[in-house]
Amino acid sequence: MSTSRRDLFRLGAFAAAATVLPAFAAAPAPAVPRAARPLRILILGGTGFTGPFQVAYALARGHRVTLFNRGSRPSPEWPGEVEQLHGDRNTGDLAALEGREWDVCIDNPTTLPFWVRDAGRVLAGRVGHYLFISTISVYADGSRPGIDEDAPLAQYRGADAMAETQESLRADVGNLYGPLKARSEAEARHQFGERVTIVRPGYIVGPRDETDRFTYWPKRIAEGGEVLVPGDGRDPVQMIDGRDLGEWMIRLAEAGTTGTFNAVGPDYRLSTDAMVHGIHAVTGGPVRFTHVPAAFLAEQGVRFGADLPVWFPQEHEFGGYGQVSNARALAAGLSFRPFATTVADLLAWYRGLPSERQAELRAGMPREREAELLRAWHARAG
Incomplete structure (x- = not known):
């Protein structure tokens, strides 16, 4: 051909x-320029795929970073001071977050709606901006070219989305993953109101x-x-390169950008x-x-x-x-190496x-x- x-x-x-x-x-x-205003950033997760890129870029920009996770993975050698808090969202153990305040919370690993609900109960009113990494799998029709952020979402058909667990998700991931992510997005808006950013990547x-x-x-x-x-x-x-995604999340936080964005690349077909x-x-x-x-x-x-x-x-x-539309993300500063x-x-x-x-x-x-x-x-x- x-x-x-x-x-x-x-x-x-x-x-x-x-x-x-x-x-x-x-x-x-190249040197990363400092942000105009340092932020207190809480990252839920932070030691997986994109989290370390978020941490490194945030530190280079002059922000203060706190991680909350189970501590089950070894942390990389951070290029600066990072506060580490431990807990387990599976069991509802978020005690380490209680009574604390941050400017921004970035939620990386959530696939279950009750994780967002529990985080909201502890953090709502204590973080100024909540950024949630979702997925393009939330869309009801994956066959349609040019899917944009306003396309219909997959519907959860089970009895109780809040009762779903990692075990039930693994047992029926093909039918539950997208709908549970969509319900998690809705819960984020319910818990944190208008100060929410939803980012939907494709392949990272x-x-x-x-x-x-x-x-x-x-x-x-x-x-x-x-x-x-x-x-x-x-x-x-x-x-999308995980570094491009992670660094863009920090820039969204700095700009206080809210809304929903498809994080896919490149910027050409x-x-x-x-x-x-x-x-x-x-x-x-x-x-x-x-x-x-x-x-x-x-x-x-x-x-x-x-x-x-x-x-x-x-x-x-x-x-x-x-063929997912990334026009909205490009307008919000998403760029690609x-x-x-x-x-x-x-x-x-x-x-x-x-x-x-x-x-x-x-x-x-x-x-x-x-x-x-x-x-x-x-x-x-x-």
Whole structure:
């Protein structure tokens, strides 16, 4: 399949960026300017994927940071003083937050409405601004291109959303995840009123991504050989670097920005072809991309979004997830580092993991399965 003129322009930009990446990586990071006014920021979570990026950026901007979590994960070496409070939202243990006040609360890990309810009972009236990380999975219709923030939300069909637990969510995640996030958003507004910001990311990628969903593609392309590319290469894909998301959350807090925003990127239409060729511009090496139609993959039992992560064909029930509108977020200052930078930094981080962790890729298909599908497709196509 021929690559579009627009994609060729983007691929050229990726290749150019890749040529300067080693020098870029070796150079000191640009200084982060101090915020006009220091804030007292409470981060619920803070040691997972995006939280450490929020912490580092907030400290660089001159803010005071407090973390509240179970303390089950080791904290990174913070580039400044961070207050650590412990508790457990599963059991309602929020005693460490009682009687305290903050300018801002950022809620990172919540998937259950009762977590927001309990936080509101302790913090309402004691934080000036509440920012909640939700998901584009809250939308009722994931097939519609151009989903914006006003689209209908998934409805909870159970008996009592407040009675749902992590165990019940894990048992029926496909049916509960989006609706419970939507109910959590509603509870945030109920508890904290107008001073609420809802941020709905899609795929979050880059260093610290333990899901390996996007990582599958740079790792596979870096290995070289014949790579299966799903569809005709024109299907759109969207993602956001966890650093771009985390840093933007701090800027939203500084500006006191409220409302609801789709946090997806990039700020142009990224096709599947542009994604894989853009990755190859960073990884280099001999590689051959073979397009395999979505209909054939479906016949072979391939799970879209799992065996071939990040991607859905446009006609799929989740085909709209690659075409979500980010216009409102862009107007509110969301920005993106170059795609090539995300790929290079992700690979550097991943290759620094223990070898046994690298051997257990958590998303995508094994090489043997990919080779089997390619053989079957070549036999069919003649």
